[in-house]
Amino acid sequence: MRNKLNAAYKAMRKATQKKYRQYKQYKFFRVALFRVALIGTFGGIAAVLASWLLISETACFSVKPGTTNTQLVGNLPAIINEASGMVASVQNPELLWVHNDSGDAARLFGIRPNGSIVVELNFPEINAVDWEDIALDRTTGFIYIGDIGDNFGIRKTKTIYRFKEPIIKAQTPRHQSIQSVDTLTFKYPDGRRDAETLFVYDGALIVISKRDQAPHVYQLPLNFDNDSVVAIALGTLAYRVNADVDRIVAGDSQGDHIALRSANRILLWHGQNALLNEQPKVVDYPIEPQGESLALDTHGLYTVSECCQSKHPPIYYTRL
Numbered sequence: 001m002r003n004k005l006n007a008a009y010k011a012m013r014k015a016t017q018k019k020y021r022q023y024k025q026y027k028f029f030r031v032a033l034f035r036v037a038l039i040g041t042f043g044g045i046a047a048v049l050a051s052w053l054l055i056s057e058t059a060c061f062s063v064k065p066g067t068t069n070t071q072l073v074g075n076l077p078a079i080i081n082e083a084s085g086m087v088a089s090v091q092n093p094e095l096l097w098v099h100n101d102s103g104d105a106a107r108l109f110g111i112r113p114n115g116s117i118v119v120e121l122n123f124p125e126i127n128a129v130d131w132e133d134i135a136l137d138r139t140t141g142f143i144y145i146g147d148i149g150d151n152f153g154i155r156k157t158k159t160i161y162r163f164k165e166p167i168i169k170a171q172t173p174r175h176q177s178i179q180s181v182d183t184l185t186f187k188y189p190d191g192r193r194d195a196e197t198l199f200v201y202d203g204a205l206i207v208i209s210k211r212d213q214a215p216h217v218y219q220l221p222l223n224f225d226n227d228s229v230v231a232i233a234l235g236t237l238a239y240r241v242n243a244d245v246d247r248i249v250a251g252d253s254q255g256d257h258i259a260l261r262s263a264n265r266i267l268l269w270h271g272q273n274a275l276l277n278e279q280p281k282v283v284d285y286p287i288e289p290q291g292e293s294l295a296l297d298t299h300g301l302y303t304v305s306e307c308c309q310s311k312h313p314p315i316y317y318t319r320l
């Protein structure tokens with residue numbers, strides 16, 4: 001049994017490295033785990049553990065940037081070890097707001113594109129159950145944090161927090177406490193959904209589901225004060241995904257442009273009607289392992305990876 005497991009581990013490691021370099025990691029892991037699990041119950045357990053180690057070792061291999069218009073501009077600091085949401089500030093030029101995934105405290109980091117931390121905002125009055133994305137209303141200056149993750153479909157309601165974006169100056173303290181936060185509690189009209197995409201478009205909040213081949217699109221109000229609502233179902237994306245390996249994990253808008261991010265694509269639409277009825281333009285950009293953040297500005301978009309723990313994932317900027 002031990003020899004079989006060792007052989008399987010070595011074979012899987014070799015294949016894993018190759019597959020990661022070809023950007024086909026998710027599908028590969030499903031097949032590899034299934035085959036190794038055939039060894040037996042104990043072998044299956046060992047295979048899962050081995051795969052977890054392999055992910056840790058290989059998930060952050062350097063990747064080939066997009067072939068056009070892409071620039072490496074910086075690296076995330078170690079404290080942002082699982083970047084899940086990102087948005088570009090309007091009131092504070094050259095500032096990105098970034099937050100970690102579940103497991104971190106209720107806090108938000110303001111960083112420069114090169115990765116240097118400018119400010120950390122702490123929210124003592126709210127919780128961070130599963131923060132997945134962040135959005136900005138560029139008209140009013142409100143920031144929205146989406147506590148919308150639900151991997152196992154067990155949360156009856158989800159939460160979005162809203163606060164006024166602070167102006168960051170040279171004398172601004174490194175740590176700030178945000179006390180004034182509005183809360184929106186919502187549920188979906190058609191059952192529980194997992195989502196990682198939140199953005200502002202045409203005077204409303206848009207949420208897009210993660211685990212559907214035809215991702216569902218929902219609308220929520222921008223203005224609220226500790227309200228509870230049912231999201232409005234707008235329909236589904238015209239674009240179809242492989243829900244096992246290519247889920248929609250981030251989104252943003254700038255003017256009439258809507259950008260969504262999947263595991264290995266950046267997708268662009270012009271307008272909400274196109275989002276629901278047309279196929280997107282696919283953007284050439286750096287394919288990053290477990291990339292779950294995207295932020296548009298007036299000329300292009302920033303992307304970072306959620307993986308790597310303290311290995312400082314790169315920050316890329318792609319001009320559109």
